[in-house]
Amino acid sequence: MATTGLPPAVDADVARVTEALHMITPRWNVRILLALNEPPQRYTQIANKLPYLHSGQLHPKIRSLCDAGLIERTEHSAHHVTYGLTQRGRQLLPVLGAIAAWAEEHLEQPEQSLSAIEQIEDSLTLLTRRQAPAILWVLKARHEVSARALARIVIPDGYWTSIYPPLRQLMDDGLVVTAGKGQPYRLSPGGDGLGHVFGALSMWAAGRPMDHAARHPLWGRLDRRAMTAPGTWVSHPSRLPVPSARPAPAVQTQPAHRPAWQNGDLFSHATAPRPIPALLAGGVRR
Known part of the structure; x- marks a missing residue:
């Protein structure tokens, strides 16, 4: 059953990614x-x-x-x-790497450096806000859209002003921006930079190889001026058997950003109590 006003295949894609986020968050x-x-x-x-x-x-x-x-x-x-x-669990690790890389590039940087795990956890908190995946999906596809039009797509069975609380939260988080009251909403640079993360999540959730992330009909494309038909993108159950081969690294559609962490470094800060640092201006808020 559709949960948004998006085309059925797109709605299923959003639902799979949302389920994956809530599984790991x-x-x-x-x-x-x-x-x-x-x-x-x-x-x-x-x-x-x-x-x-x-x-x-x-x-x-x-x-x-x-x-x-x-x-x-x-x-x-x-x-x-x-x-x-499991094999499916191992195939999730490159997705976590993509999230860590996005955090290093787009999240506010505290005075004291954080471990990759903390970067991932902070990012997941932002991405699992109420209605966040669907709102970000629509803004990526439409480039910019009014609150009323956004509500008709994201919450078609609800009253349109219900879109404002999750939309304001995403603005406070720094993922969505607007020029002012009554003006359309669009993704911030940090929100637009989520393309590789959502592409990777979509492929993992659909049981597809990670190197297909750059082929995603929305998050893998550069031109987002209009919503296009999903083409051959079809719905898949959320837990299909995964390929036996280890997935190759996802193809970057933007200049490569190499994360500053390796597997052996992930627990470098894990056992210490996490401080509450003063945040610097700029970037997506934690």
């Missing part, structure tokens, strides 16, 4: 997935990497990620159980 999920980016480990090994999580917090998180198909539990014997990423 809950607190600690990213840290657990990255802690498992190694050969399968015992529960105690995972717990030692995440000392700020009590067993009562860690075990339910691992179980939910197993249910989501991102982690697999292997019982070798009654007293020997290991946990590791």
